[in-house]
Amino acid sequence: MSETVNRRIVLASRPMGEPQPSDFRLETGLAPEPGDGQVLLRTLWLSLDPYMRGRMSAAKSYAKPVLIDDVMTGGTVNEVVVSRHPAFQAGDIVLGYAGWQDYALSDGSELRKLDPAAAPVSTALGVLGMPGMTAYTGLLTIGQPKPGETLVVAAAAGPVGSAVGQIGKIKGCRVVGIAGGPGKCRYLVDELGFDAAVDHRSPDMAQQLRDICPNGVDIYFENVGGAVWDAVFPLLNDFARVPVCGLVAHYNDTGLPQEPDRTPLLMRAVLAKRLTLRGFIVSDFASQAEMFQLDMSQWVREGRIRYREDVVDGLENAPDAFIGMLKGRNFGKLLVRITP
Amino acid sequence: MSETVNRRIVLASRPMGEPQPSDFRLETGLAPEPGDGQVLLRTLWLSLDPYMRGRMSAAKSYAKPVLIDDVMTGGTVNEVVVSRHPAFQAGDIVLGYAGWQDYALSDGSELRKLDPAAAPVSTALGVLGMPGMTAYTGLLTIGQPKPGETLVVAAAAGPVGSAVGQIGKIKGCRVVGIAGGPGKCRYLVDELGFDAAVDHRSPDMAQQLRDICPNGVDIYFENVGGAVWDAVFPLLNDFARVPVCGLVAHYNDTGLPQEPDRTPLLMRAVLAKRLTLRGFIVSDFASQAEMFQLDMSQWVREGRIRYREDVVDGLENAPDAFIGMLKGRNFGKLLVRITP
Numbered sequence: 058m059s060e061t062v063n064r065r066i067v068l069a070s071r072p073m074g075e076p077q078p079s080d081f082r083l084e085t086g087l088a089p090e091p092g093d094g095q096v097l098l099r100t101l102w103l104s105l106d107p108y109m110r111g112r113m114s115a116a117k118s119y120a121k122p123v124l125i126d127d128v129m130t131g132g133t134v135n136e137v138v139v140s141r142h143p144a145f146q147a148g149d150i151v152l153g154y155a156g157w158q159d160y161a162l163s164d165g166s167e168l169r170k171l172d173p174a175a176a177p178v179s180t181a182l183g184v185l186g187m188p189g190m191t192a193y194t195g196l197l198t199i200g201q202p203k204p205g206e207t208l209v210v211a212a213a214a215g216p217v218g219s220a221v222g223q224i225g226k227i228k229g230c231r232v233v234g235i236a237g238g239p240g241k242c243r244y245l246v247d248e249l250g251f252d253a254a255v256d257h258r259s260p261d262m263a264q265q266l267r268d269i270c271p272n273g274v275d276i277y278f279e280n281v282g283g284a285v286w287d288a289v290f291p292l293l294n295d296f297a298r299v300p301v302c303g304l305v306a307h308y309n310d311t312g313l314p315q316e317p318d319r320t321p322l323l324m325r326a327v328l329a330k331r332l333t334l335r336g337f338i339v340s341d342f343a344s345q346a347e348m349f350q351l352d353m354s355q356w357v358r359e360g361r362i363r364y365r366e367d368v369v370d371g372l373e374n375a376p377d378a379f380i381g382m383l384k385g386r387n388f389g390k391l392l393v394r395i396t397p
Numbered sequence: 398m399s400e401t402v403n404r405r406i407v408l409a410s411r412p413m414g415e416p417q418p419s420d421f422r423l424e425t426g427l428a429p430e431p432g433d434g435q436v437l438l439r440t441l442w443l444s445l446d447p448y449m450r451g452r453m454s455a456a457k458s459y460a461k462p463v464l465i466d467d468v469m470t471g472g473t474v475n476e477v478v479v480s481r482h483p484a485f486q487a488g489d490i491v492l493g494y495a496g497w498q499d500y501a502l503s504d505g506s507e508l509r510k511l512d513p514a515a516a517p518v519s520t521a522l523g524v525l526g527m528p529g530m531t532a533y534t535g536l537l538t539i540g541q542p543k544p545g546e547t548l549v550v551a552a553a554a555g556p557v558g559s560a561v562g563q564i565g566k567i568k569g570c571r572v573v574g575i576a577g578g579p580g581k582c583r584y585l586v587d588e589l590g591f592d593a594a595v596d597h598r599s600p601d602m603a604q605q606l607r608d609i610c611p612n613g614v615d616i617y618f619e620n621v622g623g624a625v626w627d628a629v630f631p632l633l634n635d636f637a638r639v640p641v642c643g644l645v646a647h648y649n650d651t652g653l654p655q656e657p658d659r660t661p662l663l664m665r666a667v668l669a670k671r672l673t674l675r676g677f678i679v680s681d682f683a684s685q686a687e688m689f690q691l692d693m694s695q696w697v698r699e700g701r702i703r704y705r706e707d708v709v710d711g712l713e714n715a716p717d718a719f720i721g722m723l724k725g726r727n728f729g730k731l732l733v734r735i736t737p
Contacts (some may be wrong), residue, residue, distance in 0.1 A: 083669075111669075113696070117669075118669045119635070119669055119670075119671070129716075134445075136455070149616045239486070247665075281663075282661060282664055283661075285462075286660075286664070295459070296681075301664060301667045301668045302668070303668070304661070304664055304665055304668055307664070307665060310661060313657035313658055313659060313662065314657060314658040314660075314661070315657055316652060316657070316658045317652070317653035317655055317656070317658060318653055318654040318655075318656045318657060318658050318659050318660075318661050319653060319658050319659075320626075320654075320658075320660060320663055321622060321623075321644070321647045321650060321653065321654070322653065322737040323660055323663065324619075324622055324626070324641060324644055324647070324674075325647060326455065326676075327460055327641045327674055327676040328414070328641045328643070328644055328676040329451075329457075329458045330459075330676065330677040331675070331677050331678065331681060332674075332675070332676055333461070333673065333674070334664075334667055334673070334674040334675070335667070335671070335673040335674070336666075336667040336669070336670065336671045336672055337671050338669040338671065341636075341671060350539070374547060379479050
C-alpha cells in the first residue's frame with residue numbers, strides 16, 4: 058500500500074463570511090500504513106453537512122475547530138482495505154469519520170459495520186444516519202408533536218428537514234415546509250406528503266406563511282434563522298416548542314444586523330407565550346440511537362419516510378459543493394462519491 | 398351593609414413607560430350586596446406583584462388587560478363579612494382575587510379557606526402562595542437543579558427570587574443572588590444562606606458575577622432581563638436551563654434598544670451551548686399545587702425557607718408602592734394592609 062496515493066482536502070484558511078475555494082487546499086501524499094490494531098480505510102462516500110462551517114471557524118462551539126492545514130473532518134462510508142484489527146476484515150463496509158480524503162487509518166473505536174444488503178450504504182450518512190437521527194431526536198424529544206398540531210420546518214427539502222416533516226406526518230401533525238424555490242416546494246407536497254410548502258425566496262414569504270398557518274405554529278424546527286425565523290416567530294402559539302438544530306443563514310455572518318436589538322422582544326414572547334427554545338446536537342441524544350435505527354429503518358422500508366440524495370462525484374469537487382450547500386444549492390442529502 | 402363605603406383603585410389610563418400616579422384613580426362608592434350563592438369579602442391584605450404592570454397595557458399577553466375605569470386586579474386575603482353561600486361563614490378568612498378595593502363579591506369558586514392557626518394569613522400571598530409556587534415550580538420543573546450546580550437568580554431579594562435561591566440550596570446548588578443595593582445583598586448571604594450576592598447597581602456587576610461564578614452558570618432563573626441578562630448570558634454553561642419568569646426591567650419599555658440586533662447571538666448560543674429557554678407562569682403548573690403546599694409549608698416550619706414582607710398601610714398608598722416596586726424599592730414581598 059505504501060505506493061497508494063492519498064488525496065486530502067485541508068483547511069487552508071479560516072473564512073471571513075462565505076467560504077471561498079481558496080479556504081481549501083487539495084494535497085497529495087501517500088496513504089498511511091496501518092499498525093497493529095489499526096485498519097486502513099478507503100473512502101467511498103463523504104457526507105457534506107452545514108455543521109462543518111462551524112468547524113472552519115476558530116470560535117468556541119460544541120466541537121473543536123479544524124486546525125489550519127489539517128484535513129477537513131466529516132462523516133464517511135468506507136471500505137476496509139487492510140485490517141490489522143481482529144474485528145475487521147478487508148472488504149468490510151463501515152461508517153466512519155475519515156474526513157475529506159481518500160484514505161485514513163482507524164483503531165476501529167468509532168467505526169460501525171454496515172450491511173450493504175439491508176440498505177444502500179450511503180443512507181448511513183443520511184436518512185439512517187446523523188441527519189435522520191437529528192430529525193428524529195430533536196422533533197420527538199424537544200418538539201413533542203401531538204396529533205393536530207401545526208409543525209413548521211425550515212430547510213425542509215434538506216436531509217434533516219425532510220425527515221422532520223415526514224416524522225411529523227407520522228405523528229399526526231399538519232406539516233408546513235419552508236424551502237428555497239418552487240421545485241423543492243413541489244417536491245415536499247407532491248412526493249413527501251407535506252400539507253403545504255412556502256418558498257422562502259418569495260418576497261411575501263411571511264404573508265404566505267401566515268395564510269397557510271391560520272391556527273398558528275405549535276412546533277418550529279429551526280434549521281436556518283434569519284428571515285425565516287422572523288416570519289415564523291410572530292406565529293408561534295402559546296406553549297410552542299422550538300428545537301434549535303441549525304442556523305445556516307447565520308453561519309457566514311461577520312457581524313450583527315444593524316437594526317434595533319430585538320432580544321427583549323424575543324424574551325418577552327418566551328415569557329408571555331411560554332415558549333420553549335432548546336438547542337441540541339444529535340450526540341446529546343446518543344442513548345436514543347437504537348430506537349432511532351429501529352423506527353427509521355421500518356418507516357423507510359414501509360415507504361413512509363422517503364429520502365433524496367444529491368451526489369457529487371470526486372473529492373476535488375467537495376469544496377465547491379460545500380460552498381453551494383450553504384447557499385441552498387443542493388437538493389437532498391449532499392454526498393460526495395469518492396470511489397466510484 | 399348598604400351604607401358601607403367601598404374604596405377602590407381603578408385604572409385611569411394606560412401608562413407609557415413607567416406608570417404614574419395619574420394612571421390610577423381612587424374612587425369611593427357603596428359596598429355591593431351579596432345575592433344568593435355569593436359572599437361579601439372585606440380585603441385584609443392586597444398583594445402587589447410585577448405582573449400587574451402587564452395588565453395595565455393593552456398588549457396581548459397570557460391574561461386579559463384591565464379595562465380603563467375597571468378596578469385593578471390582584472390577589473388578596475379577605476374576611477367573609479356576609480355569606481349567602483353554603484360553604485362559607487362570616488368570619489372565614491380566605492385567599493381570593495378581590496383586587497385593589499375594600500370590598501368585593503364572590504361566588505366562592507376562586508376562594509380558598511385559610512387557617513390562621515397554621516401560618517400568618519399574609520403568607521398565602523407570598524411564600525406559601527403565588528410567588529412561592531412560582532419559585533418552586535419554575536425552578537424544579539424547568540431549572541432541574543442538581544447538587545453542585547451553580548444557580549444564579551435575579552431579583553433575588555424579592556418573594557420569588559428569595560424562594561428560588563433557598564430551594565436551590567435545599568437541592569444542593571451553589572446559589573448566587575443578584576439584587577439591588579448592599580443591604581439586600583447582605584440579607585441574601587447573611588440571613589438566607591446564599592453563597593454569594595452581586596449588586597446589580599455596581600458598575601462592574603458583570604465582572605463581579607464572572608469572578609463569583611468561576612465554573613459558569615447552570616441555571617439562571619430570569620426575573621428581570623436587561624443588564625442582568627447581559628451579564629449572565631455569556632456565563633451560561635452547556636446545557637444550562639433558563640426558566641423565564643419575569644422581565645421587570647422591560648415592563649416599562651417603550652421601544653427597542655437602539656443597538657445592533659443580538660437575536661442571532663442569542664440563537665447561536667442556544668444552539669452551540671444547547672441551552673433551554675422556557676417561559677412559564679405559575680398557573681401552567683397548577684397540578685403541582687398540592688406538592689408545593691406540602692413541601693413549602695414543611696420547609697418554612699423547619700426554618701429552611703425564610704421570608705420577608707414589606708408592608709404598606711392603606712389602600713390609597715398602593716399605587717405609589719406599586720410604582721416603587723417596579724424600580725426595586727421594596728425589600729421582600731410587597732403587601733398592602735387594607736384593614737388593620
